Amino acid sequence: MFQRIALIGIGLIGSSIARGVRLKGLAREIVISTRKPETLDEARSLGLGDLYTLDARQAVAGADLVILCTPVGTYRKIMDDIAPALAPGAILSDVGSVKGHVVETLGPLVPAGVHFIPGHPIAGTEHSGPAAGFAELFTNRWCILTPASGADQAATQKLTDFWRALGSNVECMEAAHHDLVLAITSHVPHLIAYNIVGTVADLEAATQSEVIKFSASGFRDFTRIAASDPVMWRDIFLTNRTAVLEMLGRFLEDLARLQRAVRVGDGPAMEDLFTRTRAIRRSIITAGQETAAPDFGRPHENAVSLPGTSEERDHGGGEDA
């Protein structure tokens, strides 16, 4: 499919792409470039690529697909470095969680003749680093592409085919829309999880130790989300501010109403909300986006719970009360 794929950065996502490309035979050559020598050594010892270099500019020379697989905050510096070496006709893409900011920052720096098509594979695991990757990471997960309105259709189709070959479902949308949808599906949930864990961190020591002791009653699941990489998440909130504040505003309006229902003891209002929320969960199950266990994007047996199973009908998937 490609002659030479250059992967700039080789963490969980980059190394999973490398393994998938190798497994499916999607490129003649894989070039891997990292900033740190030790990461490059690790990639080499894992046999993830064909060529290894600390020089990103050298990595992209002659590549017909270049994918940035580093944190969004590093893109600008990398781009300044690689822009002169990008081959005419090459596709330049990335895997970052925020897209509007990427388009604004990198768009003006892309040389004429290079097809810039930002991307975001919605997949991950609780692990990180080159050794954590695996070829099946993208199987049945979504990958969102945000080509600009004037983007070359053939290039967009080729990148779509590439992600499909890796096992993904692909959807194209505008960068701003991506950022709004991800704000409510991912960014605000993480912000809330960080916040409640922070509230506990500020409790007096005696109560805090009890919270930890009895954390299995619901709180523990929030700490799992709130243990994600601090720098990556800081960058997400710095670069997707508008959409996050918009969705957080809606969340807070609703929470004010629910807080009032608790304060005045409005049982019917609470029961109504708690019942309506089950419909959303059923929709997720129907859409095949739910699994019996959190899978961090990994394929596994019984990947799709069917709607209307006794589990969901009787009780839903709640925590210990």
Next chain:
Amino acid sequence: MFQRIALIGIGLIGSSIARGVRLKGLAREIVISTRKPETLDEARSLGLGDLYTLDARQAVAGADLVILCTPVGTYRKIMDDIAPALAPGAILSDVGSVKGHVVETLGPLVPAGVHFIPGHPIAGTEHSGPAAGFAELFTNRWCILTPASGADQAATQKLTDFWRALGSNVECMEAAHHDLVLAITSHVPHLIAYNIVGTVADLEAATQSEVIKFSASGFRDFTRIAASDPVMWRDIFLTNRTAVLEMLGRFLEDLARLQRAVRVGDGPAMEDLFTRTRAIRRSIITAGQETAAPDFGRPHENAVSLPGTSEERDHGGGEDA
């Protein structure tokens, strides 16, 4: 340990107690009482008890341990029914998620000579009903007892031994303190999860369908919590209002500060919070309250992740970004 245990209600918790009592030989006789005939039939066909009756008063006659295993909202009515039949010297307990309200409501109705010791086993699964129970549900989970200050020490010790025999760790505390700790570990997390799922339920249809499609990026885990039984949770918020509002108030103060950090782009403040929250997660792992996978209280292999494993050190357990 007991001559006759009467279980009023035989859902997940009640049936797990019945199985545990049978397995460990903790009572000569198990009497099961339910309101609905079909639930009683199910319990009988599962062989969970020795005697079955729709008459709760008859069930508690001659029992030296009575445990209410129904929703908290039903307690008052059951108590009016059984009070005259409770044997002197018997222990009366329950398994509800709220304790102050139970003490206030039932305390004055307990006949002299009956030892009233409310309890809360912090254990559960995503399933419900008599068939969902299993003897190991309480293994290594906490059970909190909230005896009044004047409670009989021998009775409290006997109930403690009972729960330890079922595999639980037991801790005694005041009812009001239980409610405050559970407000932040369980009730507010559920309120927040219900709220954000409600926010999505109010989004315009087009965006909502995309939220469902891309829910694996974090939102999905909130829907799992927000699919819990609406009536049970309504009752929790109706009966633990003060503690829930106190902890929700702290959460909202912190969220206002974090919202401002996002708005003004205060990267260091965000990174500081997102780093501090990891310490709480490490404490949970150190306390043996975390498991590699959500286990809904079930025992399994590798129940305790050790602190400082590469998984936690490198990345924590975040979701796809």
